[in-house]
Amino acid sequence: MKDDITRIRFDQNGLIPAVVQDADTGEVLTVAYMNEESVQKSVETKETWFWSRSRNELWHKGETSGNTQRIVEMKLDCDQDALVVRVLPNGPACHTGERSCFYETFFQNDEAAAAEQPGSILSKLERLIAE
Amino acid sequence: MKDDITRIRFDQNGLIPAVVQDADTGEVLTVAYMNEESVQKSVETKETWFWSRSRNELWHKGETSGNTQRIVEMKLDCDQDALVVRVLPNGPACHTGERSCFYETFFQNDEAAAAEQPGSILSKLERLIAE
Numbered sequence: 001m002k003d004d005i006t007r008i009r010f011d012q013n014g015l016i017p018a019v020v021q022d023a024d025t026g027e028v029l030t031v032a033y034m035n036e037e038s039v040q041k042s043v044e045t046k047e048t049w050f051w052s053r054s055r056n057e058l059w060h061k062g063e064t065s066g067n068t069q070r071i072v073e074m075k076l077d078c079d080q081d082a083l084v085v086r087v088l089p090n091g092p093a094c095h096t097g098e099r100s101c102f103y104e105t106f107f108q109n110d111e112a113a114a115a116e117q118p119g120s121i122l123s124k125l126e127r128l129i130a131e
Numbered sequence: 132m133k134d135d136i137t138r139i140r141f142d143q144n145g146l147i148p149a150v151v152q153d154a155d156t157g158e159v160l161t162v163a164y165m166n167e168e169s170v171q172k173s174v175e176t177k178e179t180w181f182w183s184r185s186r187n188e189l190w191h192k193g194e195t196s197g198n199t200q201r202i203v204e205m206k207l208d209c210d211q212d213a214l215v216v217r218v219l220p221n222g223p224a225c226h227t228g229e230r231s232c233f234y235e236t237f238f239q240n241d242e243a244a245a246a247e248q249p250g251s252i253l254s255k256l257e258r259l260i261a262e
Contacts, residue, residue, distance in 0.1 A: 003237055026156070
């Protein structure tokens with residue numbers, strides 16, 4: 001059964017990591033955490049709600065900034081302890097104003113980058129056009 | 132400075148979540164966890180190494196299955212507590228044989244799905260061609 005919250009295996013803190021991904025470009029925007037209530041709110045409102053581990057409170061993404069995220073689909077992984085949330089973002093995902101929180105390259109393998117399939121150029125072009 | 136491991140903020144268990152993403156298609160394959168040693172091994176070998184929380188051991192993805200993941204790029208998020216690892220996978224990511232661990236739809240918003248940009252059809256076509 002779909003959106004059956006009992007299927008989710010929350011961790012010892014009652015949380016599950018949620019990978020927020022741009023539904024159009026495939027770009028990973030944010031990794032945030034959801035508790036049971038934020039999963040329910042997300043399904044009800046079709047916008048992302050998280051649990052803020054630093055502020056210890058429920059957090060409706062975009063509530064103050066306006067940069068809400070409209071949910072297209074939520075996927076659960078094979079061991080039910082991680083979510084992918086595909087969204088249509090209404091503005092930047094990051095509090096810094098960057099589109100994605102993952103703007104910092106930690107390691108780059110130039111050889112493998114050169115071996116990426118030529119098809120992926122299409123994706124990149126598409127991402128550029130979308131901007 | 133790039134690949135400076137001291138920049139990473141590991142959690143109280145010495146771990147950081149790593150979102151493994153197909154570099155060509157953008158598909159999220161797996162969410163796994165890395166400790167300091169697995170980050171180092173990943174950078175050195177340019178293949179993914181994780182920390183298995185269930186087996187409590189270092190784990191070289193594909194060591195037994197052959198389904199290794201060649202690293203193209205590792206990205207760190209704005210608060211340095213999550214990684215995106217873009218890879219060229221050498222076979223399915225999931226132990227079930229599925230390409231991605233996220234094969235289960237938990238929630239779908241058909242209205243928003245219809246609002247996805249037409250451009251994304253190109254991505255989907257491209258993904259199909261790549262298969």
